[in-house]
Amino acid sequence: MSRYNPFYFIGQAFKSLWRNNVMTIASILILASCLVVLGSFALLVADLNLNLDNLGLMNEIAIYLDPDLEEARVDEIYHQLREMDNVDSITYVSKTQGLEEMKQDYAEYSDLFVIAEGEENPLPDMFYITYEDVSRVTTLEYQLGEIEGISKIIFRLDLAMQIDTFKSGVSLIFIWFLVLLFVVSIFVIINTIKIAVHSRRNEINVMRYIGATRTFIITPFVLEGVIIGLAAGGIAYLAEWYIYTYIEQIVTEKIRMIEVYPFSELSMPVLLGFLLIGIVTGAIGSSISLHRNLNA
Amino acid sequence: MIELQNVKKIYPNKTVALGGVTLRIEDGEFVFVVGHSGAGKTTLMRLLLREEKPTSGKLLVNEFDLTKLPNHKVAHYRRQLGVVFQDFRLFPNKTVYENVAFAMHVVGTPAGKIRKRVPAILNTVGLGDKLKCYPGELSGGEQQRVALARALANNPKIIIADEPTGNIDPEMSLEIMNLLLKINRLGKTVIVVTHEKSLVDYYQQRVVTIEHGRVTEDKVGGMFE
Numbered sequence: 230m231s232r233y234n235p236f237y238f239i240g241q242a243f244k245s246l247w248r249n250n251v252m253t254i255a256s257i258l259i260l261a262s263c264l265v266v267l268g269s270f271a272l273l274v275a276d277l278n279l280n281l282d283n284l285g286l287m288n289e290i291a292i293y294l295d296p297d298l299e300e301a302r303v304d305e306i307y308h309q310l311r312e313m314d315n316v317d318s319i320t321y322v323s324k325t326q327g328l329e330e331m332k333q334d335y336a337e338y339s340d341l342f343v344i345a346e347g348e349e350n351p352l353p354d355m356f357y358i359t360y361e362d363v364s365r366v367t368t369l370e371y372q373l374g375e376i377e378g379i380s381k382i383i384f385r386l387d388l389a390m391q392i393d394t395f396k397s398g399v400s401l402i403f404i405w406f407l408v409l410l411f412v413v414s415i416f417v418i419i420n421t422i423k424i425a426v427h428s429r430r431n432e433i434n435v436m437r438y439i440g441a442t443r444t445f446i447i448t449p450f451v452l453e454g455v456i457i458g459l460a461a462g463g464i465a466y467l468a469e470w471y472i473y474t475y476i477e478q479i480v481t482e483k484i485r486m487i488e489v490y491p492f493s494e495l496s497m498p499v500l501l502g503f504l505l506i507g508i509v510t511g512a513i514g515s516s517i518s519l520h521r522n523l524n525a
Numbered sequence: 526m527i528e529l530q531n532v533k534k535i536y537p538n539k540t541v542a543l544g545g546v547t548l549r550i551e552d553g554e555f556v557f558v559v560g561h562s563g564a565g566k567t568t569l570m571r572l573l574l575r576e577e578k579p580t581s582g583k584l585l586v587n588e589f590d591l592t593k594l595p596n597h598k599v600a601h602y603r604r605q606l607g608v609v610f611q612d613f614r615l616f617p618n619k620t621v622y623e624n625v626a627f628a629m630h631v632v633g634t635p636a637g638k639i640r641k642r643v644p645a646i647l648n649t650v651g652l653g654d655k656l657k658c659y660p661g662e663l664s665g666g667e668q669q670r671v672a673l674a675r676a677l678a679n680n681p682k683i684i685i686a687d688e689p690t691g692n693i694d695p696e697m698s699l700e701i702m703n704l705l706l707k708i709n710r711l712g713k714t715v716i717v718v719t720h721e722k723s724l725v726d727y728y729q730q731r732v733v734t735i736e737h738g739r740v741t742e743d744k745v746g747g748m749f750e
Binding site for chain 2: 234237431432434435437438439441442443445456477
C-alpha cells in the first residue's frame with residue numbers, strides 16, 4: 230500500500246478550519262489571549278528577578294573593624310575571610326575610601342565632610358563580603374562572630390530571605406497560572422475539534438466503511454489543533470512584542486530605577502515558547518477531543 | 526466466502542437481535558436478505574461490517590474471523606467490502622469524480638492509478654459523462670450509481686447493499702439492480718438487504734429470509750413470502 234500524501238492531510242485540516250471559521254477564529258483568539266497573559270507574566274517574573282538580583286545587597290554582609298586595628302591584623306582578617314567556604318567575594322574599604330564614597334554619594338553636601346577628614350574621620354575600616362548560599366548564612370554568621378577585631382556585622386539576611394520567599398511565591402503563582410491557562414486552552418481546543426468532528430460525522434462514517442485507518446481519519450483533526458496553536462502562538466508573539474515594547478519604553482523613560490530586559494533579548498525565547506505551547510496545546514486538545522468524540 | 530455458524534447477537538439491554546444464525550455464502554453469489562422491520566437484517570449488516578461483534582458463534586469473511594478480529598485490523602478488513610447505503614452518503618461538496626476518487630485515496634492508492642481507474646469505473650456504471658457534476662445535480666438513481674462506483678473503487682470482493690433502491694423510483698430501481706447483477710457477473714459476491722418484494726420476486730435469485738433473528742427460509746430462485 231502506498232503512503233498517504235501529507236499535503237492531503239494539511240489541505241483537509243485547512244478546509245475544515247475554514248468551514249468552521251467562526252469557531253476557528255474564536256479558538257485562535259482565546260488561545261492567543263491565554264498565551265499573551267502567560268507571556269506577560271513570564272516577562273514580569275524575568276524583569277522582577279533582574280531587579281532583585283540588581284539589588285545586590287541581599288547577599289552582602291558589611292563587616293566593621295575595630296577603629297584602632299593594626300594593618301597586619303586587617304591582613305590576617307582578610308585571609309581568614311578568604312578561607313571561609315561560603316564567602317564568594319571580599320572587598321576592603323578603608324575609612325578614607327569610605328569617606329570619599331560618602332562624599333560622592335552626597336556630593337551636594339561634600340563641604341560638610343571636610344571636618345571629618347584625616348584623624349577626625351569617624352568611619353571604621355570595612356570589609357564587604359558576599360556569600361554563595363543563603364541557607365548556610367547562619368554558620369557564616371557564627372564564624373564571623375569568632376573573629377577578633379570585628380566590631381560590628383551588618384547582615385541583610387532578613388531582606389535576602391524575604392526576597393527569596395518572594396521569588397518562590399512568584400514562581401509558584403506563575404506555575405499555577407501556567408496550569409490554569411493550559412487547561413483553559415485545552416478546553417477551547419477540545420470544543421473546536423468536537424464541532425469539527427460533528428460537522429464531518431457523515432464523512433467520517435463513510436471513511437470508516439471504505440476502510441480508512443484511524444490514523445487517516447484523525448490526522449487532519451490533530452493538524453487542525455496544531456494549526457490553531459501555531460496561529461495563536463504567532464499572534465500572541467506580535468501582541469506581546471507590542472505590549473512589552475510599549476511598557477519598556479515607559480519604564481526606561483520614566484521609572485529609571487527599574488531595569489527591564491530589552492525585548493530584542495527575549496524575543497526568540499518568547500516566540501519559541503509561544504509556538505511550542507501552542508503546538509502542544511493544540512495537539513493535546515485535539516487528541517482528547519478525538520478520543521472522546523470519535524469513539525462515541 | 527461468508528460463513529456464519531450459530532451467530533447470536535444480544536445487546537446489553539437483553540434484546541436478542543440474532544438468535545443463532547447459520548448461513549454460508551459462496552464467492553460470486555448474489556443473495557437477497559429479506560425480512561420485516563426488526564427481523565435482524567440490520568444487525569446482520571452491522572456484524573458483516575464489523576461495527577458489532579457477535580455475542581457468540583463464529584463469523585468468517587474470507588480469511589477474516591470477525592469474532593476475533595482486533596480493532597486495529599478492522600480498517601484492513603473493510604477494504605474487502607464495498608458498501609452501498611439507502612441514503613447514498615455521498616459528499617455533497619465533492620464532484621462525482623472526487624467522491625469515487627476519495628474512496629481510493631483513503632486506502633492510499635497512488636494519484637496516477639486513481640486518475641486512470643475512476644473514469645473507468647464511472648463508465649461501468651454509466652456515468653462517464655458526469656465526472657464534474659456534484660451529487661445535488663444528479664437524480665436519485667444517478668447518485669446511487671455514484672455510490673456503487675465508490676463501492677467498486679477499491680476492487681472489493683464483496684458488495685453489501687443496504688436497501689439500495691429505498692430512495693429511488695421503481696424505474697431507477699431496476700437500473701440499480703441490473704447494475705448490481707452486472708457487478709455480480711464480474712465475479713463479486715453481492716448481498717442486497719431489502720424489503721422490496723417486487724424486486725426480489727422479479728430477479729429470482731437466492732433469497733435468505735430472516736424473522737425474529739433467525740433464518741426462516743434460504744432458497745435459490747426464491748420469492749419474498
